[in-house]
Amino acid sequence: MQSQLESVIREVEKVIAGKRPVIEKILMALLAEGHVLLDDVPGVGKTTLAVALSRAVGLAFQRVQFTPDVLPSDLVGFSMYDKASGDFVYRPGALSRANLVLGDEINRAASKTQSALLEAMEERQLTVDGKTYPLEAPFIVIATENSVGTAGTQFLPYAQLDRFLVRLSLGYPDYEAQMSLLRERQTGNPLDTVARVMEKDELISLQWEARNVTVKDAILDYITRLALASRAHEAVEIGISPRGALFLSRMAKAMAFLEGRDYVNGADVQEVLRDVCAHRMLLKADVRQTTAEQVLEELLRKVENPDRRGLFPGMRKA
Amino acid sequence: MRKRWIGCAVWLLLAACLYFFENNTGTRTVLAASLLVPLVPLLRRVFFAADAPAAEAERPLPLTIRTFARQETDEPGDVREYRPGDPIRRIHWKLSAKKDALLVRETAAEPEVVEEEQLSSAPADGQKVRHAGRAAGLLLGLMLLCAALLLLIPEARHGFQALCNRIFAASEARNAYAYTFFTVAENQRVWLAAALLTILFAALTALVLLLRSRVFLLGIMAGCTLFQAYFGLPFPAWVNIPLYGLLALGMLRRPVSRKSLLSVLGTALGTALLIVLLFPGVDAATESASETVRDQLSRMAQQAAGVVSELPEGETETRHVHTQSLQTGANEARTGREYRLVTVEEEQISQPHWIDWLKVSLLLLLTVALLSLPFAPFLLLNARKKKALEARKAFASEDVGEAVRAIFRHVVLWLSETGHDAGNLLYRDWPDVLPEELTEAYARRFARCAMDYEEAAYSEHALPEETRQRALELLQETETALWKAADWRQRLRIRYWMCLCE
Numbered sequence: 001m002q003s004q005l006e007s008v009i010r011e012v013e014k015v016i017a018g019k020r021p022v023i024e025k026i027l028m029a030l031l032a033e034g035h036v037l038l039d040d041v042p043g044v045g046k047t048t049l050a051v052a053l054s055r056a057v058g059l060a061f062q063r064v065q066f067t068p069d070v071l072p073s074d075l076v077g078f079s080m081y082d083k084a085s086g087d088f089v090y091r092p093g094a095l096s097r098a099n100l101v102l103g104d105e106i107n108r109a110a111s112k113t114q115s116a117l118l119e120a121m122e123e124r125q126l127t128v129d130g131k132t133y134p135l136e137a138p139f140i141v142i143a144t145e146n147s148v149g150t151a152g153t154q155f156l157p158y159a160q161l162d163r164f165l166v167r168l169s170l171g172y173p174d175y176e177a178q179m180s181l182l183r184e185r186q187t188g189n190p191l192d193t194v195a196r197v198m199e200k201d202e203l204i205s206l207q208w209e210a211r212n213v214t215v216k217d218a219i220l221d222y223i224t225r226l227a228l229a230s231r232a233h234e235a236v237e238i239g240i241s242p243r244g245a246l247f248l249s250r251m252a253k254a255m256a257f258l259e260g261r262d263y264v265n266g267a268d269v270q271e272v273l274r275d276v277c278a279h280r281m282l283l284k285a286d287v288r289q290t291t292a293e294q295v296l297e298e299l300l301r302k303v304e305n306p307d308r309r310g311l312f313p314g315m316r317k318a
Numbered sequence: 319m320r321k322r323w324i325g326c327a328v329w330l331l332l333a334a335c336l337y338f339f340e341n342n343t344g345t346r347t348v349l350a351a352s353l354l355v356p357l358v359p360l361l362r363r364v365f366f367a368a369d370a371p372a373a374e375a376e377r378p379l380p381l382t383i384r385t386f387a388r389q390e391t392d393e394p395g396d397v398r399e400y401r402p403g404d405p406i407r408r409i410h411w412k413l414s415a416k417k418d419a420l421l422v423r424e425t426a427a428e429p430e431v432v433e434e435e436q437l438s439s440a441p442a443d444g445q446k447v448r449h450a451g452r453a454a455g456l457l458l459g460l461m462l463l464c465a466a467l468l469l470l471i472p473e474a475r476h477g478f479q480a481l482c483n484r485i486f487a488a489s490e491a492r493n494a495y496a497y498t499f500f501t502v503a504e505n506q507r508v509w510l511a512a513a514l515l516t517i518l519f520a521a522l523t524a525l526v527l528l529l530r531s532r533v534f535l536l537g538i539m540a541g542c543t544l545f546q547a548y549f550g551l552p553f554p555a556w557v558n559i560p561l562y563g564l565l566a567l568g569m570l571r572r573p574v575s576r577k578s579l580l581s582v583l584g585t586a587l588g589t590a591l592l593i594v595l596l597f598p599g600v601d602a603a604t605e606s607a608s609e610t611v612r613d614q615l616s617r618m619a620q621q622a623a624g625v626v627s628e629l630p631e632g633e634t635e636t637r638h639v640h641t642q643s644l645q646t647g648a649n650e651a652r653t654g655r656e657y658r659l660v661t662v663e664e665e666q667i668s669q670p671h672w673i674d675w676l677k678v679s680l681l682l683l684l685t686v687a688l689l690s691l692p693f694a695p696f697l698l699l700n701a702r703k704k705k706a707l708e709a710r711k712a713f714a715s716e717d718v719g720e721a722v723r724a725i726f727r728h729v730v731l732w733l734s735e736t737g738h739d740a741g742n743l744l745y746r747d748w749p750d751v752l753p754e755e756l757t758e759a760y761a762r763r764f765a766r767c768a769m770d771y772e773e774a775a776y777s778e779h780a781l782p783e784e785t786r787q788r789a790l791e792l793l794q795e796t797e798t799a800l801w802k803a804a805d806w807r808q809r810l811r812i813r814y815w816m817c818l819c820e
Contacts, residue, residue, distance in 0.1 A: 214776070216776045267747075305743070307745045
């Protein structure tokens, strides 16, 4: 484990106790330059987590609470007529100067607002009135989605879901974590205690290092076979997209890097498969009582893992 | 239900194919015995009692669906005041609401049952089972009694022997078999034996019907087949096919799946071929046709030589002359057009059938296989030995990563060959499922080496020499631990590999 990353995790854990796996995964997404979708019930600390992370890493933080009347110009900015100069002046929006954007309840946004996010997320640039403004690196969107109280919400379009690197879920804290949370929040806000332990530039160089983690063909072959198997699965309408497979390899690299390795192994892929691919899969309408997670579990069981593959060319039993 | 019909259709098709086959190849009715073949998959069910309770459990609960005639009596004439005890469903709610008093439909009869469909037979309750058991016992006793009488009463015994003699005679008339006849009087009366036999068979049939046992049906089939094959007294195919078909249908109680049908077809084909090989039989029609043609030919030769049928007295010289004249006659006759035609016919008749080629090639194949059998172990051993030696060569490779991979592969091979294969799991997860006889320390060492293996397999940097040592130690430990834990069969196999590897 990299010491810098470890200290970031420790800082974030000050405010979110007992959620180390999720914090690690968000950090991995950060390293893999991907966007995160947090899908959870209200009040488990999604926003707190994002704010703490931005403070620990020293990222410029912006937060957008999506409602049906948030407009695209609120996000990407707009041009205003300046009387003095007689010219149009670009007024930056919420995304323009941020490194870490928290989009709260993204599924409440109108579809045009959602689509305005698309360009920013994928191309990392904004286009206003025909002019393109590149976004400052790193640029990461952490969007949250409530799974309850869905009145007035709309499903995220499949294309947008596919752009998120991972979909994570925090879940309720256990007894210990809940107790410590209650104890700490009685007097002050622990968010104030989060120290900046990493600079933006350091993050960028770490991202670069994570990109250079070795992925052997055996692992790429495993990812490919997983993707193909997901597309051929009988319960699946849309399987893991090519982008999904690419993201899977990136996330696996970040995982290996976070664990302090310079190569990806089969376990990395298996570990992140669920988070990277579950939200990309569309199951057939007539399949009931099967979830994408179950399908992925099945794939992990059935698709021959890279350790085994090719080891025994004439192996008779599985 | 439909599945069963499909099963019947397939069955008939199979029977028709066999009938065709039998007619064309001259392989006599033993082939009909191959109708038994579909029962091979059933044998498992018959002999493994473990299946029986499952089958019982599968039987659905007795259910009856009744469809009632819809009542559309809305006329108030049929209505009367509600009296306590009237069924609630007969209350005419609409009228009751209107009149503010409970009114019931005045129908004398219960709703008419138009249709009653029994979904399944009633379960055999204890009483019935007990009755059946007692009846089966009685029938079995009756059968034993008949058999005993058949053997003990001289009259019956002699009658039975006379019956057997008749069967032997019939068989001899048909085949070239020679039987040892029983010594009984020619005019021995057989009615007692026949009666006892009839009772015996009737009791057997009743027992079969009562027990619905497949074993009994199977026994009857085997008996029929053995009888036909042993005495060479085949029933004609049109008797055999319905007979075996009926017996088999009695056994097929549940609808057959596609898989079992396929296996049935495969086994049928195999058995048919085997029967063709083992019981070639004689095609009577071909034989007689060829006989006729040969007669014709020799008659023609005789006519051409002008030889009269009576032979001169048995002197060698005249016989020689006679043969010579026959030969010249044959030569002369050979020029005739009629003779040529008959010769062509003869050739056609005696031409081998395609099925004969099949037999010959199968026999050849079998012979070759049998001949090469003694050498098979050597071939196999050499291949294995080469493979094993090659695998071991990598242990000392320059590239430590390659060596670690090879050694670890060997460890896993050992584990999986001794039945500890963890399936499609990453090696780092294997320690959780390793067998109990391997210690905790071993599991830790295994996990450590699994990490080494991953590094060797998926990273690009070189591994230190100590990883090779670690892997070799693990291999050694695996070998000793598994040797301790192995049973004798596994030990035998392990020793076999060790022989190969050293």
